Amino acid sequence: MQTEVSVREADSKATAEHGRLADSDLSPEVAPLHHRVDADAWDDIFLVGDVHGCITELETLLAELEPTDDDLVVFVGDLVRKGPDSAAVVERVREAQNFRTVRGNNEQKFVDGTKHRPELEPHQEWFEALPAAISFDDVLVTHGGVDPRRPLSEHGLYDLLETRAVPPENGYDGPFWFEIHEARPRVFFGHTVLDAPVVTDGAVGLDTGCVYGGELTAYDYRADDLVSVPAEQTYRDRAQRKILDLPAIQA
Numbered sequence: 001m002q003t004e005v006s007v008r009e010a011d012s013k014a015t016a017e018h019g020r021l022a023d024s025d026l027s028p029e030v031a032p033l034h035h036r037v038d039a040d041a042w043d044d045i046f047l048v049g050d051v052h053g054c055i056t057e058l059e060t061l062l063a064e065l066e067p068t069d070d071d072l073v074v075f076v077g078d079l080v081r082k083g084p085d086s087a088a089v090v091e092r093v094r095e096a097q098n099f100r101t102v103r104g105n106n107e108q109k110f111v112d113g114t115k116h117r118p119e120l121e122p123h124q125e126w127f128e129a130l131p132a133a134i135s136f137d138d139v140l141v142t143h144g145g146v147d148p149r150r151p152l153s154e155h156g157l158y159d160l161l162e163t164r165a166v167p168p169e170n171g172y173d174g175p176f177w178f179e180i181h182e183a184r185p186r187v188f189f190g191h192t193v194l195d196a197p198v199v200t201d202g203a204v205g206l207d208t209g210c211v212y213g214g215e216l217t218a219y220d221y222r223a224d225d226l227v228s229v230p231a232e233q234t235y236r237d238r239a240q241r242k243i244l245d246l247p248a249i250q251a
Contacts, residue, residue: 021135021152021185029156033132035100039139042072042098045221047141049076049197049206050104050190053083053235057216058092060229065218069098074134076190076206077104077143077161080120082236083211087119094126103130104143104190105161132160139221140185145192145203148181164192172242178203179246188219193238195245197226212238 023031039045046065051058067073079093079101080086093099109115110127120127134141145163146155162168166177181187181202190207197217198205210216213234218227 020138021133021140025152026133027153027155030132030152030160033103033130033157035131035134037072037074037100037134037136039072039136039221042070043068044071044223045136046071046073047076047188047204047206047219047221048073049208049217050078050193050210051075051083051089051216052078052106052211053080053086053089054210054216054231055083055085055088055092056232057210057229058089061216061218061227064227064229065220067098071098073099074141074188075099075101076141076188077102078106078190078207079104080110080117081106081115084235086117087123090120090123090126094123100134101130102134102141102143103127103132103161108157108161132157135185138184138186139188141188143189143191145177145189146181146187147177148183162191172244176244176246178205193243195243197228198246199226209238209243211235212243214243 023034026034046067075093079089093101107127107130110120110124132142142160144161147159147163147166163177165171165174178198183202186202188204192205193207193209193212194205197208204219206217206219208215208217208228210231213231215228215230220227
């Protein structure tokens with residue numbers, strides 16, 4: 001079982017060798033918000049899509065995954081808002097030493113002060129300290145995505161949190177960045193609501209719309225496999241055009 005000290009030491013040993021992401025690859029705004037993880041320090045790594053306060057579904061998914069203390073669980077952001085119990089989700093993630101999350105655009109709203117929830121006020125400093133990017137091996141975990149037309153060094157915070165279409169102003173009309181991103185790092189992301197997970201050589205999309213009555217999805221990194229659990233109910237309505245059905249881009 002890893003201690004908190006050993007986790008920090010293992011994470012600090014990761015380098016930018018063999019094409020791995022380093023702070024120097026990122027913009028001055030994003031580099032301080034980048035957390036590098038040593039994948040070799042963990043038996044398995046699970047990446048989890050947007051939870052949006054769906055605590056029951058999160059507990060069901062974790063029961064399916066059965067992570068041990070020697071496994072790492074990484075969330076793609078948007079733990080909060082829209083669903084039934086954001087505080088319970090945050091507390092669940094914070095209490096586990098082997099859980100990590102990037103900030104999503106919904107956590108960022110609390111950092112910016114544009115959203116307020118009394119039950120989330122005790123977590124304000126934690127929101128402010130969340131990374132915008134977590135990386136390991138040749139993987140980048142961020143909430144929104146990347147613009148393949150530009151190097152990572154030209155991406156600001158809100159680019160990573162909100163990128164969806166290329167160009168960005170196209171929104172849900174596309175084309176979507178993950179349809180054309182082929183280079184490393186491979187990007188694991190949420191934010192864009194999908195009818196089913198997207199898995200390509202360059203990107204893995206995990207927001208399968210649990211809060212909208214879809215599923216909560218995780219990716220088992222070592223097994224190269226997806227695990228999903230259905231939503232208990234529809235907590236929030238969403239226009240169908242904003243839930244993407246893109247089977248054609250599956251690898």
